[in-house]
Amino acid sequence: xxxxxxxxxxxxxxxxxxxxxxxxxxxxxxxxxxxxxxxxxxxxxxxxxxxxxxxxxxxxxxxxxxxxxxxxxxxxxxxxxxxxxxxxxxxxxxxxxxxxxxxxxxxxxxxxxxx
Amino acid sequence: xxxxxxxxxxxxxxxxxxxxxxxxxxxxxxxxxxxxxxxxxxxxxxxxxxxxxxxxxxxxxxxxxxxxxxxxxxxxxxxxxxxxxxxxxxxxxxxxxxxxxxxxxxxxxxxxxxx
Numbered sequence: 684x685x686x687x688x689x690x691x692x693x694x695x696x697x698x699x700x701x702x703x704x705x706x707x708x709x710x711x712x713x714x715x716x717x718x719x720x721x722x723x724x725x726x727x728x729x730x731x732x733x734x735x736x737x738x739x740x741x742x743x744x745x746x747x748x749x750x751x752x753x754x755x756x757x758x759x760x761x762x763x764x765x766x767x768x769x770x771x772x773x774x775x776x777x778x779x780x781x782x783x784x785x786x787x788x789x790x791x792x793x794x795x796x797x798x
Numbered sequence: 799x800x801x802x803x804x805x806x807x808x809x810x811x812x813x814x815x816x817x818x819x820x821x822x823x824x825x826x827x828x829x830x831x832x833x834x835x836x837x838x839x840x841x842x843x844x845x846x847x848x849x850x851x852x853x854x855x856x857x858x859x860x861x862x863x864x865x866x867x868x869x870x871x872x873x874x875x876x877x878x879x880x881x882x883x884x885x886x887x888x889x890x891x892x893x894x895x896x897x898x899x900x901x902x903x904x905x906x907x908x909x910x911x912x913x
């Protein structure tokens with residue numbers, strides 16, 4: 684059973700370009716969470732999605748950032764017109780539809796560098 | 799809102815000695831608590847959780863955590879540290895304030911085990 688997959692693992696973008704980060708949850712998982720990790724700041728929640736629905740996007744910046752989790756295919760975190768401050772590690776986690784234990788399973792992350 | 803505090807940015811311990819990584823929490827309702835570990839350039843790995851039951855929870859790699867309701871703490875412990883335990887450790891609490899479950903993470907504690 685493959686774990687949570689994220690690609691690319693490393694992404695370099697110039698200021699003003701778009702970044703697309705992909706996340707394939709574990710098999711059978713329909714809940715996806717995106718987090719951002721900045722040095723010295725720990726792990727910050729960005730958005731929680733279920734298939735075709737955004738449940739909670741309270742941690743995501745209102746501008747330039749968007750996320751989706753279509754019926755088919757991976758979840759996508761999209762950052763438009765990237766700035767240097769977007770440089771960070773972005774982690775995706777997934778959980779099954781009804782998890783009595785509530786733990787989340789994390790992917791290896793995408794490290795975004797904006798030059 | 800739920801919150802987690804990890805008061806130590808870094809913990810240093812010699813190999814073979816016991817280790818403790820501290821975590822305190824603030825929740826409304828019953829606390830569901832988690833510990834995750836992150837090795838360099840990797841995603842987070844689940845270590846253990848407290849949902850209900852015994853206050854001493856055993857997890858992966860010989861780690862355990864003690865739930866203390868009166869002190870609102872969930873400290874991570876290991877009787878004998880290994881150099882390979884050196885990593886970043888995150889405490890997390892389930893947040894169900896929005897009618898659905900997400901995890902709120904502490905800032906993380908870097909554990910350094912010296913030979």
